[in-house]
Amino acid sequence: MSGPTLADVARAAEVSTATVSHALNGTGRLAESTRRRVREVATTLGYGSQRIPRAGRNLGVAVTTYAGSAWNFLEIPYFARLLTTAAATAHAHGYALTILPATCGAETPWHTLAVDGMLLLDSPTDDPVLRALRARGIPLVFDGRPVDPRPGDVWVDNDHTATTREVLGHLAASGARRIALHAGYGDEHYTRVVTRTYEQWCHERGKAPLLLTFDPYDAPGHGFDALFAARACDAVYAVYDPGGRQVLAAAARHGLRIPDDLLLVCASEDRAYADNDPPVSTVTLHPETIAETAVTALISRLSPTAPLPPSPGALAVPATLHPRRSSRRRARPGRTRPGDR
Known part of the structure; x- marks a missing residue:
């Protein structure tokens, strides 16, 4: 089958074929909005997808949670450990692995990207990268449930509902009465499920949720100042990696001792x-297991001779809570905690 032509793209974008050529090749003197619109139309139509040879055993990985933002996800231990294992797993099966930068957004030439399959990490609502890859028919596997999964989609994820309830139950058993959740920054499935589960857990116990929005640039933890100054909580569950350090910094500034005055996971x-x-209690999502499972599933989707291609839906990887001193408190007789009054 022949794919859409240059003229088809020009008609759909309401421009000349010369403008389409300049937009797709990065030449000419075009307004950036025009260049972007033409590329989006070409991607949606699947222009070029019939002409681009397969990459020759090459997989791609994109972290699309904040696609277009210049952030270094390799500084985050979760992504660093996941991508190291993803590369090793791909290499073990004879595939190369291309790790795309966080700035890959609408401007990335997805219509010419030469990959056999893609692994998408934390795909958010209305993900332009996902939309472009679907238009080309590139086989996909997701780390984290896609916001709007289609029949046949495969994703690898943890049971965030069960994990969140385990953490909250652990903190409550250690004496916490007012637990704050430090989340709400991203729009990926992980954040939304954890937040919803926390709100349900609070509702079941007749408590008002204490939600704080994570700010990646708030190293001193000033986002906790009002809460800690009022002694309005006695425990925090931070769902992003830097959040724990922000809690520690803010607690020290407000004279809160961990775990005596404040529990932390x-x-x-x-x-x-x-x-x-003290050692901080952590939850591991087991990124190495997620990476190996996801890459193996993607390669199985690419191989017509795969003995057991993955079934559509979720491939579950259990998370693990590692309780340490920061979330273990022995109750003191006569002690009054925030929320007891």
């Missing part, structure tokens, strides 16, 4: 938390 793959004084 952080979802993180950073082993340095275990060396903190």
Whole structure:
């Protein structure tokens, strides 16, 4: 079958064929909005997808949660450990692995990207990268449930509902009465499920949720100032890796001792938390297992001779709570905690 032509793209974008050529090749003197619109139309139509040879055993990986933002996801232990294992797994099966930068957004020439399949991490609502890859028919596997999964989609994820309830139950058993959740930054499935589960858990116990929005640039943890100054919570579950360090910084500034005055659990793959004084309780999502499972599933989708291609839906990887001193408190007789009054 022949794919759409240059003229087809020009008609759909309401421009000349010369403008289409300039937009797709990065030449000519075009307004950036025109260049972007033409590329989006070409991607949607699947222009070029019939002409681009397969990459020759090459897989791609994109972290699309904040696609277009210039952030270094390799600084985050979760992504660093996942991508290291993803590369090793791909190489073990004879595939190369291309890790795309976080700035890959609408401007990335997805219509010419030469990959056999893609692994998408934390795909958000209305993901332009996902839309472009679907238009080309590129086989996909997701780390984290896609917001709007289609029949046949495969994703690898943890049971965030069960994990969140385990963490909250652990904190409550350690004496916490007012637990704050430090989340709400991203629009990926992980954040939304954790937040919804926390709100349900609070509702079941007749407590008002204490939600704080994570700010990646708030290293001193000023987002906790009002809460800590009022002694309005006695425990925090931080669902992003830097959140635990922000809590520690803010607690020290407000004279809160961990775990005597404040309990802390952080979802993180950073082993340095275990060396903190006191050691910080963490939740590991097992990124290495997720990576190996996801890449193996993607390669199985590409191979017509795969003995057991993955079934559509979720491939579950259990998370693990590692309780340490930061979330273990022995109750003191006569002690009054925030929320007891």
